[in-house]
Amino acid sequence: MHRTYSLRASRNPTAQDLQSPPPPLSSTKTNRFFGRGSITHSIRRSTAGSFGPELARRLAVLVKMEKNVMRSIELVANERKEVAKQLSFWGEGSDDDDVSDVTDKLGVLLHEIGYLEDSFIDKYDMYRVTLKSIRNIEASVQPSRDRKQKITDQIAHLKYKEPNSPKIIVLEQELVRAEAESLVAEAQLSNITREKLKAAFNYQFDSLHEHCEKVALIAGYGKALLELLDDTPVTPGEVRPAYDGYDASEQILHDCEVSLRDWTLDQATVKPALSIRRADTGGYVDDEGNEWDPTKEADTHATDPEVENA
Template sequence: MHRTYSMRQTRAPTASQIQNPPPPPSTTKSGRLFGRGGFGHALRAKTAGAYGPDLAKKLSQLVKMEKNVMRSLETVAKERMEVAQQLSIWGEACDEDVSDVTDKLGVLIYEIGELEDQYVDRYDQYRVTVKSIRNIEASVQPSRDRKQKITDQIAQLKYKEPNSPKIVVLEQELVRAEAESLVAEAQLSNITREKIKAAYTYQFDALREHCEKVAIIAGYGKHLLELIDDTPVTPGETRAAYDGYEASKAIIQDCEGALTNWVTQNAAVNSKLSVRARTLSTRRRNNIKARVEGGHDLSGQDAPLNDRDSWVPAGQHHNEYDNSEDEEEDEEDGIAGSDNGLDGEHRGRTHEALAA
């Protein structure tokens, strides 16, 4: 009986992983109270943006929605691996050519599931980076609130006690609060631009690699299908003996080599701008460069503030706001272990490492 030549049995790092080391496992793969069901999705969707500072509510909602996306991607990856196993099991009872090809197709489909699982880890890089913007927004909220509070106090005193000496004191405090708020807002503006570019670079790079590799697998899958003899036979006629075992093995080996050696520089799909889009984009970049070279030195504008009561640094506010949300998410998704991936499990048939 033939055996499955499962790709990447030894789990050697691919060229892409050497060039761009994979991130740690996604934060959504552990701590799951409600399993794979949609209850956690619905709960996050309803509570997203309901808590926390007003400035951070919209981005907080986006972060939680992305968590739902990642949960769905995890489910797709696991179920695709299960489908691959079942395809291989079903094919055992078929004719030799169908049995061999379905077994190898199971290998390819299982590989797609593992690629999807890896994509989730890289997708989490994007989500965590977006969360850092949300934390900065949350840290800016106190400075806005303080400035608004002082403004309201001044207006109230001018209405009730126009000659009150407190008005002068509050106006001085308002000047300081406005200056501190300007620093906080500038930090928010700078960090938002930096992090949004980094976040979506993570997402698009991961998506590009995933789609290119899936396309590679699809191409080799079609080569496998050519090994099946679909010529109609008359009743009682016997098909010729199947002689494609070595060919199917070679196709799997070629596919493994293509996946292992893939790097971004060799991507088959390239996005080419039209002349108009390229000209306008270049003009925009040149304008930015000219402003930077001829602008003011803003290197000191992000210095930490000494007045802790007026504005809380992002790192400290993270402990107050972000951890509370993480605890909330842990309560939603609590129990890990029963819903782990299929790593380490054998597929429907015996695996054998590819020959060198």
């Protein structure tokens, strides 16, 4: 029997790919000088905050930790594909046609999950790369902070040692210029941090949303495949009815392929049910459009008779 190891013979763009073109190959899959082991993970995490400007060190650690996460997902994706092949290989040796066919098709679905995890890494990397842009702007702001602090320390030192030194006036003028430069840099840091933080986590949550919904779809079709497997007990010597699910299992795989191909983020079935939202004029409103007062909500719960009698 022919064994199938992939849901699609050729990877044509899905509806989501056409709506939002996939990102380039993840940086964790290229320019790799070290392995994927836990020692490398630890080295990356421990050394990330040891170098570079102090302002950018905490975010640098986060960026490196996210690289560890992506390497781990890559390992899981590869293992998932190998498990899928082994499941199909095991079923191939079965004397039961239904077990052989169902395990083959289940292996296809598991292999597809591995492929989705591999694609998820590339999209998740967009989140990590965007965080790196915040880290870079933090690093660029640090020198202006250091310069302002250095001039301030020099002025304080001269005022203590040489109160009448003419250098104090020169340094105070430099301090004014340094403070002006620092104000510009700090404003740029604030603006870029907010912009990039929202963009970064939009990348992450969109990729998580797509991945989880597609895995849920595959799980549903996997359970449909299991319905083809006759698990009715037979007595010794009794002959089980011949398996007739080949066409049905192929159709289930085809339906799964169509569902994954046509899925888009706009058509996602899982959506948050928010009781409040941000109003265009500022503040928050509830789901009926009324102004939301968190203190009022707290008072309502506090005076609830059922709560008091509990």
